[in-house]
Amino acid sequence: QKEVEQNSGPLSVPEGAIASLNCTYSDRGSQSFFWYRQYSGKSPELIMFIYSNGDKEDGRFTAQLNKASQYVSLLIRDSQPSDSATYLCAVNMDYGGATNKLIFGTGTLLAVQP
């Protein structure tokens, strides 16, 4: 069974702090990794994707990938109350490239306290 695992949280951080969200995956051959933000009652919104080992930065967001450890993380700097949402990690485990099927984790609920 191919799996993506996340801590369900809630992860509570004070406003202005760094929030660190983590995700592990089971298939060592996975090639591309995505972070989605989902506000309550809304659909997921893509924040970042990464497919090379190392860090990828976009504004206040940094995605980190370590394929050897099968671990991907999302850092949110200067956290704001508007960042409070569920963050979904998704992994493309079809390394044959035949499909764009994603396997989603159950998400981590982030609460940024004013």
Added chain:
Amino acid sequence: DGGITQSPKYLFRKEGQNVTLSCEQNLNHDAMYWYRQDPGQGLRLIYYSQIVNDFQKGDIAEGYSVSREKKESFPLTVTSAQKNPTAFYLCASSISSGRIVDNEQFFGPGTRLTVL
């Protein structure tokens, strides 16, 4: 505006009825997907289609059916065989180039189905 639309936003169904959820995209994406989300759970893949007139079952296809007669449209029918259909249904689309840089999926606003 390019995007994905789903209708209706809310849908109520009596037990034993079939209902069809609409999904339309004008992004010129080849691939389309249907997911189901239950409270506290991640997204589970119901069906996906990479090209017109072709589709494949996902992880939880039982009790559902789809069609892909046009590139822009991928309707989902929830049949009476689906034992627990109350959920949030999400449609997504993506480019289907085979390149990993094109793997990202974009979601519609969702349809919340409630069985009465």
